[in-house]
Amino acid sequence: MKRIQDFSVIDTIWLNSSSYILILKSERTLEKIEPGNFAEIKIPDTSDIFLRRPISVYDVDHDKNEISFYIKAIGKGTNKLGSLLPGNKVNIIYPLGNAYTPVKNKNVLIVGGGTGIAPFKLLGEQLSSLGSRVTYVFGARTSEEIVLSDIFSKFGEFNCTTEDGSLGEKGLVTLHSVFNNIKDFDIVYTCGPDPMMKAVSKIAEDNNVRCEASLENMMACGIGACLCCVTPTIRGNAVVCTEGPVFHSTDLKW
Incomplete structure (x- = not known):
């Protein structure tokens, strides 16, 4: 089930000069998150960045109610997220999208x-x-x-x-x-x-x-409303944020 809520920043771990792990904590029990799901993250404390940023989930710790994101600081929004301090609040919509298909013994x-x-x-x-x-x-x-x-x-x-x-x-x-x-x-x-x-x-x-x-199409809303992430498939146009982001490659019209 999709949820919109505030999380608290636990830590920002820089891996090199341009990428980092952002760790957030929820006061509530996390929703189920599967490999391939993403979140729409609102950039806090800004008056000139209106759109949320779609970021894939890197890791989740259900025991601690923590969710982590691997992010590259390539623009104003992602640089702002990288500057957040422990205790800062971040609003996210999650979990969004579908997931990769798990396979056994392959x-x-x-x-x-x-x-x-x-x-x-x-x-x-x-x-x-x-x-x-x-x-x-x-x-x-x-x-x-x-x-x-x-x-x-x-x-x-x-x-x-x-x-x-x-x-x-x-x-x-x-x-x-x-x-x-x-x-x-x-x-x-x-x-x-x-x-x-x-x-x-x-x-x-x-x-x-x-x-x-x-x-990794641009996804402004994450809920299929704005249609900016539409991609052509063999079955017609698909809304990536709700019908994807994971697709069988043979379904895509590259």
Whole structure:
């Protein structure tokens, strides 16, 4: 069930010069949150930022009623969120969107880039608990942008690429050697920039491997009212914030 409520900031953990984990605490029992769900976060104490920011849930601790978000400070709104102090209040609408499909006892490949790595802590944790063998491969421009590898490694094999070759294999993420064995995987999950997801989806589809992609369209409302996130699919236009953000790649008209 969707809920709109105030949360208190517990901590802001900066991972590098441009990305951080924002940890929020609820005074109420959290709603059920699944891998792939997101929240619409209101930027507090601003008179010139009207739209909420759609942010994927990175982690959730139901025992502590805490929810965490992986955020890149790339604009005024996300920089403001990164400057919040413990005790500050933040209003969010959650949980929004659908979720990735969990599978048991399968070989799974998780491909992420940019802020698209956000849902993959919860997803990897869920899949590994179901007996699936998880392989991660994340892409970035430089080694500084490869973050949280120690966390992801708890749930599966962690691989990465950097465009400058400073960490992992050099090149785009879709050129990583793990794709040489794409047919060994039962399903691919991906999230990140559209060109990356489109390339990942094509590789999967060409090898008859199921692929689920989480779109990162602009989502102003998160509840299907404004229709700014509509994307074309084989069944017609879909509202990403309510019918997605996770889609089977074969349903999308890239």
